[in-house]
Amino acid sequence: MTENLDKFIAALAESLKNESFVKLTLGNYKGPDEHLQKILVRPVSTKKGQRLYFLYRGATRDTAKNYDLDTGIALIGDALDNGFRSGHLFTTENDYQLEVGKKGKSRLNVGKPTFTAAPAAAHNREKKEQIDPNSFYLRSLGITDDNGRIRDREQHKWKQINKFVEVLASLVDKSELRDRTNLRVIDMGSGKGYLTFAAYDYFKNTRNVDIQLTGVDTKRDLVDLGNGVAAAAGFDGLKFELGSIADYDVGEVDILIALHACNTATDDAIFKGITAKADLIVAAPCCHQEIRPQIKSPEMLRDILKHGVMLERTAETLTDGIRSLLLERSGYSTKLFEFVGIEHTPKNNMLVGTRLKTPTHPEQSQRQISEIKQMYGIEQQHLERLLANRSQMNTHKKST
Numbered sequence: 001m002t003e004n005l006d007k008f009i010a011a012l013a014e015s016l017k018n019e020s021f022v023k024l025t026l027g028n029y030k031g032p033d034e035h036l037q038k039i040l041v042r043p044v045s046t047k048k049g050q051r052l053y054f055l056y057r058g059a060t061r062d063t064a065k066n067y068d069l070d071t072g073i074a075l076i077g078d079a080l081d082n083g084f085r086s087g088h089l090f091t092t093e094n095d096y097q098l099e100v101g102k103k104g105k106s107r108l109n110v111g112k113p114t115f116t117a118a119p120a121a122a123h124n125r126e127k128k129e130q131i132d133p134n135s136f137y138l139r140s141l142g143i144t145d146d147n148g149r150i151r152d153r154e155q156h157k158w159k160q161i162n163k164f165v166e167v168l169a170s171l172v173d174k175s176e177l178r179d180r181t182n183l184r185v186i187d188m189g190s191g192k193g194y195l196t197f198a199a200y201d202y203f204k205n206t207r208n209v210d211i212q213l214t215g216v217d218t219k220r221d222l223v224d225l226g227n228g229v230a231a232a233a234g235f236d237g238l239k240f241e242l243g244s245i246a247d248y249d250v251g252e253v254d255i256l257i258a259l260h261a262c263n264t265a266t267d268d269a270i271f272k273g274i275t276a277k278a279d280l281i282v283a284a285p286c287c288h289q290e291i292r293p294q295i296k297s298p299e300m301l302r303d304i305l306k307h308g309v310m311l312e313r314t315a316e317t318l319t320d321g322i323r324s325l326l327l328e329r330s331g332y333s334t335k336l337f338e339f340v341g342i343e344h345t346p347k348n349n350m351l352v353g354t355r356l357k358t359p360t361h362p363e364q365s366q367r368q369i370s371e372i373k374q375m376y377g378i379e380q381q382h383l384e385r386l387l388a389n390r391s392q393m394n395t396h397k398k399s400t
């Protein structure tokens with residue numbers, strides 16, 4: 001046994017050294033932990049350099065951890081000595097299969113490689129897909145099947161989840177939050193929580209950030225589902241609360257997320273973020289219903305905006321444009337972009353506000369808002385009204 005185990009571990013160490021390592025699986029567990037079933041290991045590139053990502057798969061919950069290479073190799077050796085009867089190492093040079101029998105007997109088979117992709121390609125893939133498709137929560141939320149395969153009907157959602165995490169990671173890296181080891185995040189209108197879970201998983205398990213993330217939604221069944229899956233996954237810092245965005249007491253928050261919260265719920269969420277002085281506000285608006293009925297077409301655009309589709313797009317542009325100017329007026333720099341291709345979801349615009357240390361030109365933003373409203377005959381916009389009410393209340397407090 002020792003000789004074959006030593007050979008297996010030596011092959012693992014060599015594959016990490018010459019970068020031919022693809023992945024490793026430990027299975028057929030007969031040890032004392034009644035929940036543990038498998039360990040899946042793959043390489044990840046982190047800020048701290050090359051690491052090994054261990055996914056401990058259990059009957060009802062998965063946990064994950066990153067280790068440096070030496071610690072990871074030692075842990076794999078220990079695991080094969082203490083309960084795992086099978087180890088499968090995939091490298092681009094060979095596949096190694098170690099079977100551990102009773103009474104210390106073992107067999108090591110070396111075969112042709114299943115994967116011939118260079119490790120560099122694996123790294124690239126790693127970059128694109130930050131989320132492990134084997135994650136327990138993806139299975140529980142119905143994105144993957146029992147084999148970790150993305151269900152056909154969930155391919156678009158999967159694309160969106162990965163893109164969202166990639167975008168969020170890059171926004172954090174470009175903000176004051178870059179080097180923070182702890183983060184408080186609120187997800188307004190979290191729904192079934194796909195994006196909430198993925199964001200938590202990424203910051204907690206890939207970046208080792210101590211994250212406290214709360215999803216808020218008006219639907220009790222979704223809140224209960226989210227809390228059940230979070231508990232089963234061992235995601236201690238993730239919880240879901242029943243509540244409406246407008247009434248929710250945000251407290252102190254670093255990142256406020258609102259993805260596809262309908263109509264003016266997006267305004268309520270952005271308002272909460274501004275009031276709480278969140279460093280990052282990340283919104284994907286949808287159902288722009290407030291502005292469209294108010295638009296009085298400027299004479300020059302009359303024969304363009306008589307077409308429903310053009311009026312619809314103009315209403316969207318004006319709504320998100322005014323929101324972005326209001327964020328700028330409130331001391332944020334903004335970005336508006338398509339965060340995932342239109343073929344994956346039509347609700348794909350993302351509006352991001354990053355809090356500035358020193359706000360710039362609020363009067364210029366206000367002038368533009370007033371001119372746009374006047375040009376299109378817009379009477380009111382929900383976020384603007386919320387901000388105006390707050391400023392009136394502040395003035396009233398000061399004068400009494």
Ligand SMILES: C[S@@+](CC[C@H](N)C(=O)[O-])C[C@H]1O[C@@H](n2cnc3c(N)ncnc32)[C@H](O)[C@@H]1O
Pocket residue numbers: 188189190191192193194195216217218219222243244245246258259260261262265
């Ligand atoms: C289209 S789903 C989006 C879910 C998730 N954010 C996503 O992008 O996958 C919108 C969710 O927002 C919730 N929602 C809408 N208005 C809300 C409000 N005012 N307060 C809290 N939740 C709200 C709905 O119940 C629903 O679950």
